[in-house]
Amino acid sequence: MRRSRIFLLLGVIVLIPTILFFWLDQQPKAKNQDTNFAVVNQLHDLIAKESVYDVTSEKLVEGALRGMAKAIDDPYSTYYSQQEAALHKQTLASERIGIGVELSQKDGKFVVISPVKTSPADKAGIRPLDEIVQINDTRLEGKSLGDVMQLMQGKEGEEVTLVVFRPSLERHVKINVKRAKLKNETVHSEVINVEDTPIGYVTVTLFGEETGVEWQRELNSLFEKNVEALIIDVRDNPGGYLHSVAQIISTFERQEKIFAYMQKSDGKTEPLKTKYVEEFSPFIEKLKNIPITIIQNEGSASASEVFAGALQDWKRATVIGVTSFGKGTVQKSWELKNGGELKLSTNKWLTPTQRWIHHKGIEPDIEVKQHPLYGIETKLLKGRFETGEFSEEIAYSQSVLAELGYAMVRKDGFFDMETAQAVSNFRKRYDLQEGRHMDEQFFAKLTEQLQAYKASQINDMQLQMAISYVMHQLQM
Incomplete structure (x- = not known):
């Protein structure tokens, strides 16, 4: 009994210095963090008390939150206020009113990733890489992405005037767009008959909430018409939900198969795999036995690149068109206590062969440039x-x-x-x-x-x- 007490006492004696070491080791970090936040609070109080300009505490906090997100220097990491967060969620919702355009922000510039196909923006001639510099009479210098999204919102049928700088023309262009109800029907299909051969042509405009369900519906319709090949068009598809990509790509494989990797900041990777669903079985068998092509362009971004990159690496589809946009990061969103939202790039994504396509894009297997008239709005x-x-x-x-x-x-x-x-x-x-x-x-x-x-x-x-x-x- 005495020996046990001695060993226990020795264990405590050894443990105390260890705990003390780790506690002391953490003190400078905690102290630095406290000092940093103390400076933030000091700055807030000084501005609120001494500034010649009337500014609310809420506005100062909003500015600090935006500043932290901007400090990452990542156009895809963004802070949204409560109102902006609501507008952002509408982007991938099943229905909303707007013009239908996906934007990114960098160095104070608002650049079009892609107009949503068949949307008012698409019909009016908004193109990928257009830089929006003015909305109606409001110049966008100093505006946030949320400000820009709000300026684009309005009543159905109202017209909004955009001034964009188009790099291909090296000049500014004024474009009038009429706001409309966007139902976000993201998958459309038709049969193209060539020499009595029915070819299925599917357009995926966005990977939204219901895209997986719509994909199954359109595939079923095409296979009822006995199509012998499939063309999948993701041109000007700006991306969307990764789970929608997973749903669609799972219709190509019976066994679990890696369609992408998530890579964290420490370099560790986690595979994303298809999931077998019994109701997908008829699609899997038919898709295995027909030729498949994917058409992409410079407006095909993010989730659409995950999709094209997987089928290209699997050698299940031939990619035709031009090099895609090149967005190789994945964002996660958190709701904040003030009702706002933080969208943060948390991972890189890699193709099945572990290619990182950020700022590079998915290169086509067969390069085909579109006729110049398609680039004229x-x-x-x-x-x-x-x-x-x-x-x-x-x-x-x-x-x-x-x-x-x-x-x-x-x-x-x-x-x-x-x-x-x-x-x-x-x-x-x-x-x-x-x-x-x-x-x-x-x-x-x-x-x-x-x-x-x-x-x-x-x-x-x-x-x-x-x-x-x-x-x-x-x-x-």
Whole structure:
């Protein structure tokens, strides 16, 4: 008994210095943290008491919270106020009112990742990499992402005017967009018949709350029509929920299979695997036996890159188009005590072969650039212009006419004799009132021809390559 007490006493004696060491080791860290927060409180009190400007405590706290998120220097890590958090959640909800655009913020700039396909922004001609600099009469310098989202919100049917800087044109463009109810139907399908061969064509515009269910519905519809190949279009898909990607990609595999890795800051990786669901069984068998292609572009980002990267690494699909956006991080959101929300990049994601595509993108297996007309936005133009004048409307028309095949050298907005001849030829071709001037009748017909060109699948070079590829695979 005495020996046990001695051993116990020795254990306590050994334990006390150990605890004391760790306690002392933690003191500087705790002290530094307390000092840091003391400075924050000091700054808050000084501004509230001494500033010549009237500023509320709530506004100071909001500024501090934004500053902490901004200090990470990551455009995808963001603090949202309570109102902004509500607006952000609408983005991937089943229904909302807005214009349909995915934005990122970096160095005070608000850059379009992608317009949601078939949304008002998409129809109005907003393009990936457009930098939004003004909304209606409000310049965006010094604004937060939440401020920008609020400015875009409004009543259904109301028009919002955006001024964007378009890098490809190296100039500013004004675009009018009408707000609409966005139902977020994220999966659409149709059958394209080529030489009596039915090909399934599925467009996934966003990985939202119901995308997995919609995918199953559309696949079922296509297989009832006995499609022999599948083309999956994720062009201008800005991403969304990772669990939606998991649902869709699980329809390709019966066994659990790694479709991505999550990598933490310490370098440790965790595999993400497909999950077998009995109701997916018919899809799995059919998808194994048909050629599959994925079409992507520079607006395909985040979750759509996870999807394309997995099927590419598995060699289950051929990727066609151009290099994707290149967003290789995953964000997690936390609700805060003030009703706000923190969206924070917590992991890198890697493809099944452990590629990190951040700022690189998914490179296509077959590169196909789209016709330049697809990069020209649809604009509502007004006014009358003649030889010798200079304007943005003239520059726009020169670009469209040139891509439609009219002889055109100048695209700088100066109305020269060559432009006048091209305008005259265009007016004659479409039975407009004769003349060598641009007017609203001319602009309306020019817009109609641009829209008709882009609406025709025959002119979609990336889609046509996908069709040719799967037809070739079927004939092998």
